[in-house]
Amino acid sequence: xxxxxxxxxxxxxVAFLLDVTFGSVLIPVEALWNIVxxxxxxxxxxxxxVLNYRLPRAIAGILAGSSLGLSGLYMQTFxxxxxxxxxxxxxxxxxxxGVALVVFGESLWMILGLNLTSGFSMAFGAIxxxxxxxxxxxxxxxxxxxxxxxxxxxxxxxxxxSAVVSxxxxxxxxxxxxxxxxxxxxxxGSVTLAxxxxxxxxxAIGWIGSILLIKPLNIFLLxxxxxxxxxxxxxxxxxxxxxxxxxxxxxxxxYCGPIAFIGLATPHIxxxxxxxxxxxxxxxxxxxxxxxxxMCCDVISRMPGFSHSLPLNAITSILGGPLVVWLIVxxxxxxxxx
Amino acid sequence: xxxxxxxFLCLFVGSSCSINNESVSxxxxxxxxxxxxxxxxxxxxxxxxxxxxxxxxxQGSSAPIKYLLYEDSLPAVLKSDPSYVKVKIPVQRxxxxxxxQLAFMEELGVQNRLIGFAxxxxxxxxxxxxxxxxxxxxxxxxxxxxxIESILDxxxxxxxxxxxxxxxxxxxxxxxxxxxxxxxxxYMETSxxxxxxxxxxxxxxxxxxxxxSEIFDQKTIIYDSLTQLVVGKDSPSVxxxxxxxxxxxxxxxxxxxxxxxHTAGGNYLWSKNETSGWLSMDFESVFEKGYDADYWIGAAxxxxxxxxxxxxxxxxxxxxxxNGNVYSYMARVNESGANDYFESGAVNxxxxxxxxxxxxxxxLLPDYELYYYMKLQ
Numbered sequence: 001x002x003x004x005x006x007x008x009x010x011x012x013x014v015a016f017l018l019d020v021t022f023g024s025v026l027i028p029v030e031a032l033w034n035i036v037x038x039x040x041x042x043x044x045x046x047x048x049x050v051l052n053y054r055l056p057r058a059i060a061g062i063l064a065g066s067s068l069g070l071s072g073l074y075m076q077t078f079x080x081x082x083x084x085x086x087x088x089x090x091x092x093x094x095x096x097x098g099v100a101l102v103v104f105g106e107s108l109w110m111i112l113g114l115n116l117t118s119g120f121s122m123a124f125g126a127i128x129x130x131x132x133x134x135x136x137x138x139x140x141x142x143x144x145x146x147x148x149x150x151x152x153x154x155x156x157x158x159x160x161x162s163a164v165v166s167x168x169x170x171x172x173x174x175x176x177x178x179x180x181x182x183x184x185x186x187x188x189g190s191v192t193l194a195x196x197x198x199x200x201x202x203x204a205i206g207w208i209g210s211i212l213l214i215k216p217l218n219i220f221l222l223x224x225x226x227x228x229x230x231x232x233x234x235x236x237x238x239x240x241x242x243x244x245x246x247x248x249x250x251x252x253x254x255y256c257g258p259i260a261f262i263g264l265a266t267p268h269i270x271x272x273x274x275x276x277x278x279x280x281x282x283x284x285x286x287x288x289x290x291x292x293x294x295m296c297c298d299v300i301s302r303m304p305g306f307s308h309s310l311p312l313n314a315i316t317s318i319l320g321g322p323l324v325v326w327l328i329v330x331x332x333x334x335x336x337x338x
Numbered sequence: 339x340x341x342x343x344x345x346f347l348c349l350f351v352g353s354s355c356s357i358n359n360e361s362v363s364x365x366x367x368x369x370x371x372x373x374x375x376x377x378x379x380x381x382x383x384x385x386x387x388x389x390x391x392x393x394x395x396x397q398g399s400s401a402p403i404k405y406l407l408y409e410d411s412l413p414a415v416l417k418s419d420p421s422y423v424k425v426k427i428p429v430q431r432x433x434x435x436x437x438x439q440l441a442f443m444e445e446l447g448v449q450n451r452l453i454g455f456a457x458x459x460x461x462x463x464x465x466x467x468x469x470x471x472x473x474x475x476x477x478x479x480x481x482x483x484x485x486i487e488s489i490l491d492x493x494x495x496x497x498x499x500x501x502x503x504x505x506x507x508x509x510x511x512x513x514x515x516x517x518x519x520x521x522x523x524x525y526m527e528t529s530x531x532x533x534x535x536x537x538x539x540x541x542x543x544x545x546x547x548x549x550x551s552e553i554f555d556q557k558t559i560i561y562d563s564l565t566q567l568v569v570g571k572d573s574p575s576v577x578x579x580x581x582x583x584x585x586x587x588x589x590x591x592x593x594x595x596x597x598x599x600h601t602a603g604g605n606y607l608w609s610k611n612e613t614s615g616w617l618s619m620d621f622e623s624v625f626e627k628g629y630d631a632d633y634w635i636g637a638a639x640x641x642x643x644x645x646x647x648x649x650x651x652x653x654x655x656x657x658x659x660x661n662g663n664v665y666s667y668m669a670r671v672n673e674s675g676a677n678d679y680f681e682s683g684a685v686n687x688x689x690x691x692x693x694x695x696x697x698x699x700x701x702l703l704p705d706y707e708l709y710y711y712m713k714l715q
Contacts, residue, residue, distance in 0.1 A: 025487040045493045052515050053486060102505070122505050173587065173616050175397075175502035182482035189486055190507035192514045307477045307485045 002281060004274060008288045015295040019058040022304040025049055053189070060191040061298050062291040063203045064256045065266075067248035069290020070210060072263030073270070073282060077217045078241045079151045086249035086263035089137050089242065090157030091130045095253040096184070097161040098129020103180045104172040122183060123195065123254045130250035133157055134242075141238060185311035186257040188298055195255050206248040210283055213240060217279045259294070260313045265320040266290040272327045293320065376535035378523040381542060386413060389422070390542060395521040396501035397615075403521055407542060425518055428545025429495040435481055436500050436522055438684035440466055442537045445553055445685045446546040454478040454492050462676040484508045489517065496520045496543065528592050528614045530601070530687045531558060537685065553685075560688040564695060567702045568603030574632035574698055576604040577624065577658065580640070581650060586624045588617045595636065602694030607631060621652060634658035635697060635711070637666045639677075643714045662713070665697055669712040679710040 021032060027050065031041045035050050071086035079088070086092065102125035140153050169177050191199070216237035219230050249263070270286045271277060294316070301315040372381045382389045387408040395403045406412075406422035416422065433454035434440070440463055443449040449466060458470040458477045469475045476492060479485040481502060489497060489512065497519045499509055509519050520543065524536035534554065541550025576599050579588050589595040591611040599606040607627050611617060628634075634656060640646045643664060647654050658664055670678035683690055686709070693711045696703045 023487045024485050025491045043491070045491050048515060049487050049490045053490060053511075122507070170585065171618050173618070174582065178482065179502060179506075187507070190511045192511055194514070307479055307488050309479070309483055309485065311483075 005281070005285060005288070008285060008292070012288050012292050015292045016058055016062070018299050019061060019295045020050060020054040022299050023049065023054055023302055024305065024307050024309065026305050056191060056193055056196055057188050057298070058295060059196060060188045060199070060256060061295045063196075063199055064188065064252045064259055065262055065291035065294030066287040067203050067206060067252045067290075068259060068263040068294070069266035069270075069286040070206070070283065071245045071249040072265075072290075073267040073279075073286045074210075074213065074217065074241050074245045075263075076267050077220055077277075077279070078238075078245075079147050080221065080223075081151065082268065083264075084151065086245060087158065087258070088151060089154040089246060089249075090133045090161065091137075091246045091250045092253045092258045093158040093161040094129040094131075094133030095126035095250060096129070096258060097165055098125035098127070098132075099183055100165045100168050100180055101125055101129070103183070104168040104176050126254035127250065129161075130246065130253065133161070134246040134250065137246075138239065138242060141242060147238075183257050184313070186259040186313045186316075188256055188294075188312065191255050199251055199255050202247060202251040206244050206251075207287070209240070209244040209247070210287075213237075213244060214279045214283060216240065218277075221277055258313075259316060261316040261320040262290050262294050265324050266293060268324055269293075269327060272331055373535060373538065375529055375531040376524070376527055376538075377532060378526055379536070379539055381538070386410075387416070388542065390539065392521060392523050394526070395523050396506075397526065399501075405520060423518065423520070425496060425520065425543065427543055429543050431492070431494040432496055432498055432544075433478055433489055433492055433494040434498040435478070435484070436498065436524075437461075437681045438524060438533075438536075439498055439522065439540060441682040441685045442540045443544075444682075445537065446541060446544060446549055448544045448546060451544065453494060454489060456480050456484075459674045460676045460680075462670070462672055462678040462681045467672075467676075481506075482508070484512075486511060486515070490515060498522060498540075498543075500525055524684070526614075528594055528597055530594060530598050530690060531561060533594065533684060534687045557686075557688050561691055564688060564691050565601055568601075568695060568699060571603050571699055571702070573603050573605040575628075575630075576606050576633045576635055576698070577628035577631040577656070578606075578634070578636040580638040580646075580653075581621060582638075584620070586619045586621060588619055588624065590615050590617050598690060598694055599635065599698075602691055602698055604633065604635075604694065604698045621650075625652070625655065629655065630657045632658060632661075632663060633697060634664040635694065637664050637714065639668055640666050640714060641668045641712070646714060662715075664714040665708075665711045666714060667710050667712075669708060669710055683710060 025046075027046050031043075031046055032050065034041050035047050041047055068086050072084070075084040075086060075088050076082060078084075099122045102122050137150070137154055137157065141150050144150055144153070169180065216232055219226065219232050220237070252259070266286055266289050267282070270282055270289050274281055274285060276282070297315040297319060298312060300319070301310045301312045303309055372383075373379065378394060379390055379392045382391070387406055389404055389406055391402055391404045393402045404422050406416060406424045407427045408424065409427055412424060430451055431453050432443075432451050434452060435456035437460060440449070440452070440455070440461060443452055444463060444465070452466070452469075452475055454476045455461065455470070456478060457480050458475060461467050461470060466475065470477070476488060478488050478492070481500075486508065495518065497509075497512055497517055499519055500522045501509065513519050522536065522539065524533050524539070527533045527536070534557065537550045537554055538547060541547040578595060578599070579586055588608050590613040591606070591609040592614040593616065596606045596609055600609060608617060637646060640649065643659065643662070646659070646664065653659055667679040668677065689709045692703060692706055693708050696706050696708055697711065
């Protein structure tokens with residue numbers, strides 16, 4: 001096993017422990033230990049906080065961080081573009097539109113003179129929205145020859161769906177706008193156990209599928225022409241990359257909200273640390289690193305000891321930005337990585 | 339709307355039938371309806387327990403919620419019935435994210451049972467504010483960013499919550515964590531007495547139902563006698579609200595605010611729209627209809643005409659502005675920005691009505707002084 005991956009596994013365990021140790025309620029270390037070994041603790045609520053709240057939250061963080069990191073990696077490689085992230089296909093914008101339709105639905109139907117109550121959950125809206133955009137992107141991917149065209153199409157979809165969301169917001173009452181806004185901040189703490197039971201298999205399929213992507217992704221880096229010569233079934237590889245990215249980023253967005261920056265920053269950090277673009281190494285590394293970064297951001301956003309918390313998305317961007325800048329400055333440039 | 343209502347009515351009738359079937363031997367004790375004005379909840383008395391059902395716990399909800407309130411022990415047949423949320427009463431430890439409930443609690447004398455509140459800086463009541471300072475009431479964060487760990491740590495009997503819109507993932511999470519979340523839909527009532535009647539809901543939960551009923555009846559008498567004052571009087575025209583990010587949110591004709599103006603003998607200019615929500619309008623359409631309105635009541639949180647004009651010069655074009663007939667609910671605001679209108683307004687429907695009558699027909703209440711509202715100078 002590569003040395004840096006080994007170090008990363010240790011950091012991963014530390015981040016996980018931090019995530020279950022710190023929260024707005026300060027629990028003494030010996031109480032935490034007693035909870036782990038199953039001994040009774042002074043305050044029964046502590047056990048519930050650690051096992052039923054912080055643990056699922058940390059697991060959601062692992063699933064979300066690794067999935068978003070991997071989606072970002074796949075998109076950057078597929079489009080050979082350092083600015084690509086999980087959101088370039090418009091999948092997350094589709095999820096946002098789905099959620100917006102659920103949240104603003106009632107006031108919207110009223111304007112149209114319809115008496116409807118949707119009764120759908122936000123997660124359902126998000127899944128439906130991302131699936132529809134995914135289907136459309138997939139359709140266009142059969143129509144265009146090169147990946148860059150697909151990148152532009154994805155971005156156009158993102159803009160168009162965001163515009164529809166703005167119109168919906170404009171016609172909705174402030175409570176609904178607030179409710180939608182809260183969703184866009186991203187949140188790991190509200191993921192319920194029942195939702196984790198759905199999320200985990202979806203993400204696991206994405207992870208397993210990732211193994212199949214290693215070879216095509218490495219060849220994509222060399223350019224389309226080379227890929228053809230290498231005897232790779234380009235069309236199949238293209239669908240594979242798009243589908244797995246959509247699955248990973250779409251399912252995470254549905255349950256945790258559109259968590260920013262992890263997908264964009266993690267692959268860069270990984271490439272710079274490893275100094276390689278070999279996906280055999282990058283994929284496990286990005287998966288672990290994404291989870292670590294998101295768990296650390298989650299601990300900070302909870303502001304241990306305070307009853308106030310900060311939006312998760314604010315923390316991922318505030319911390320992630322300077323980290324990437326620092327790495328780029330240290331390395332001198334970034335283009336070598338591609 | 340009608341379709342929706344009848345749908346919920348069917349659901350409700352259906353569900354109450356099934357209650358009767360389950361407990362053939364148990365007879366409903368009270369025949370006369372306990373709730374007179376509120377339309378969002380019902381209390382059904384049973385032997386040894388009672389059921390409170392909320393037809394539509396939040397805007398856009400698709401199913402009613404039924405709370406089964408019991409004192410000593412649950413009837414065995416209902417123990418595993420998943421259609422009820424079971425609450426052991428009287429509740430002693432309450433976490434709450436609704437300002438209105440603070441006033442209800444004080445009115446019922448159970449404010450010492452409040453152990454956690456959403457944003458403590460918005461508490462107006464000086465007594466409760468002292469409790470916050472003394473650390474007896476803990477802050478648990480606003481709707482949407484509730485501090486779930488702190489709530490678990492407080493371990494309350496119930497979390498009394500409202501849901502402004504749609505699905506609330508944090509409340510779902512709290513339920514999954516084993517806490518009893520009790521929804522309050524009082525804010526969706528379209529009449530002021532309907533909102534006030536939710537004091538009976540809290541009364542039931544806290545074991546103070548008799549007191550709640552008595553307070554409700556007393557204040558209703560005062561309220562009703564005030565409504566008699568305006569019978570036969572002319573009705574001056576009224577507009578309300580202000581622009582909010584380019585949109586003017588105007589209460590629809592059957593909205594709570596619109597009904598209050600109507601009851602106080604005002605002619606609310608958008609009363610023809612019979613829905614209960616909000617109309618989002620732009621400046622032009624408000625101005626077209628309301629430029630010569632006699633009164634402008636509820637100009638958001640502005641406290642002077644200068645402030646209003648600074649926000650948007652076009653406001654000065656309204657006749658009500660030119661004549662100085664602009665009012666806002668900012669008379670009782672403390673230094674940290676907490677507004678009593680949102681807090682005790684819920685238990686003082688007679689004062690809210692009197693304020694409106696004083697504004698629209700000052701001659702009817704010559705000695706009364708505005709309580710929640712102030713005239714912008």
